[in-house]
Amino acid sequence: MSPRRLLLDKCLQYFLEHGIANLSLRPLAEAAGTSARMLLHHFGSKEGLITAVMEQARARLQSFFTSLATGQSNTDSTQLMRAFWKLTTSRKYRPYMRLLFEVQILALQNPGRYKRYLTETSKSWMELVQRALPKRTRTAVMATLSTAVLDGLLLEYLSTGDLSRTSDAVEVFLELVGSPLRPRTGKGTRA
16 A cells, blocks of 8 residues: 555544544644654645545545445335445444535635535535436436435434434435426426
8 A cells, every 4th residue: 555545544534533623734643653744745735635535535435335336226226325324324434424524514614725625525426326316317406306315314313313313304205206206397397
């Protein structure tokens, strides 16, 4: 494993445990077994380091999503969404979700600094989700809706710890989107 990749893994572990809101390079470097100077050498800046680590976190989650989607039926995505919900609410992956939400909020507060992160994260998730949807609903709108619902319910779960209620809400959503969609007759209306 390359030194940069090893640092990425160690920094990601630190981020998962401590978050990034009050990130200081010296404690991070110490935990990673290096110096702040070497972190800057490998990543260019603190923002470059954060971007690289967050790309690593996103890539891991998207890899898990893709592996869940492999072999799924193209006619029913409810099993995939259930499996992804179970994965993201598991003890192992909750820290990833907390970190992703933390960075997303920081990016919204400072879009100039994290614009690349916001753009890439949204675009890559939308593409993955859209490809995983059944053919009849494989649209950017349905991918947006599905992602927004899961994001909102994940944030609610992380905020309240109420897995039962949020999981029930996922099931209601899946029932609603599992219903046959009627063709649209015009903007904002249904047949």
